[in-house]
Amino acid sequence: MANQEGNSGSVVGIRGEFELTYPMPSVDAEVGGGPRDKTKWWHRSTHQNKTKWWHRSTHRNKTKWWQYRNLQRDKTVVSIGPLHSKDEMVQEFEAQKATYLHHLLDRFDFPPRQILDACLQRVNASIHKIRACYGGMKTYTDEVELAKMMVMDACFILEFLFPTEEHEVLISRNVILEQSIFHDLVLLENQIPFFVLQDIFDCTLSKLPTWPSLCLASEVLKRLQFLNPFKVSGNDVVGTTPHHILGLLQTYFHPAQNIPTTCPTFPMSNHYATELDKAGVRFKPNNNGNWPMAIDFSSSRLECFRWWWGNRTLRMPALCIDDNTELFLRNIIAYEQCTPDVPDYVTSYACAIDMLVDTKEDLSKLVESKVLSNDLGSNQEATNMLNRISKQVVFAEFYYMEQWKQLDMYYNGYWPKNVARLKRIYFSSPWNIIALLAEIT
DSSP states (O other): OOOOOOOOSSSEEETTTEEESSOOOOOOSOOOOOSOOOOOGGGOSSOOOOOOOSSSOOSOOOOOHHHHOSSOOSOOOOOOSSSSTTOGGGHHHHHHHHHHHHHHHTTOSSOHHHHHHHHHHHHHHTHHHHHHHTTTOOSOOOHHHHHHHHHHHHHHHHHHHSOOHHHHHHHHTSHHHHHHHHHHTTOTTSOOOHHHHHHHHHHTGGGSTTSTTSOHHHHHHHHHGGGOOBOSOOOOOTTOOOSSHHHHHHHTTOOSSOOOOBOOOSSOOOOOHHHHHHTTEEEEEOOOSSOTTOOEEEOOSOGGGTTTTOOEEEEEOOEEESTTHHHHHHHHHHHHHTOTTSOOHHHHHHHHHHHHOSSHHHHHHHHHTTSEEEOSSOHHHHHHHHHHHTTTOOOSOBTTHHHHHHHHHHHHSHHHHHHHHHHHHHSSSHHHHHHHHHHHO
């Protein structure tokens, strides 16, 4: 798909035709390869000049999502919301939405028309709020048409995520189609406001005997959790009001308590995993209960011998690299990049892991330490993917600045590098120790 840059101003332009006051969806995960640009953001000597895209005063300057991604995903099956509903490639599935709608309505003893009227009334009551989410939208000026689309798409999402046992069997027979739809639900340009989904849920599934006490946000998160590549315990989303489904997934990575943020310092030193390993730094998975994205740099328990036997440890969230990882991370990062009130938690992690991984040997070291697991294929392929996701990212927050400063101070110290060298030469095997003792005697 062609990608055109919209006008700068208070909202984000989408493909030159639509605009958003907060982003509603499709950042590609299937980005082309090619030689890696070695000029990274932490090597720059000055802050980038970033143009604000919102009118209101704020301390944050974020880039536009189309400045981040390279290509648009070209295998979209289903369109959610008005942004790409006219695209030719999604027209074939539009008729299938009506099938999902009928399956949803068949669950109730009420007449279908009665349920649909209730849904339309809910949507019509907030139609101006909905239009504000797609600020400057030129298509669907007819509010009736827009309201029908919101009801249809919300009913489709609810029936797809929470089907009856009979319908679930029918859906799961086509595994490729099912997986494609799951992927489409997390695309940045493929969203509807979450309050619309909540309203339709209140008019439909919440009236079933098994639903009234359940939280929609929590249940949606459970159904999409398999896409999450981070194997950590996340934030409780009960009571949250996300922008949309993608925003709900990002909320999972919020800390239980506020954490300090630091603007990145330029130029910023970085050391790759193999270099840190030679300097005596060990890597371990981090299971921080207060923040799933926490990265900690700490000394060994053997504090009195820390310069000799006591290695330093960098603890990081465990990340599983598979076929879903790039799509998930790209869309979350793009959402953080173009939404001023959303913290750059995943963006900070992506830049941190990129600073650690430059070659397949770096990735192998982190896989060996169980900080990463690679289900994608070769280590080189996984390395290329991690290098791509942080390319051209611009942000004003880096949540690991203090840890990186400590890491740099430790690496540049005299003892870590020299003692690590001695350990590798003379203490890497019993034979080397015997040879050393023989030379001493």
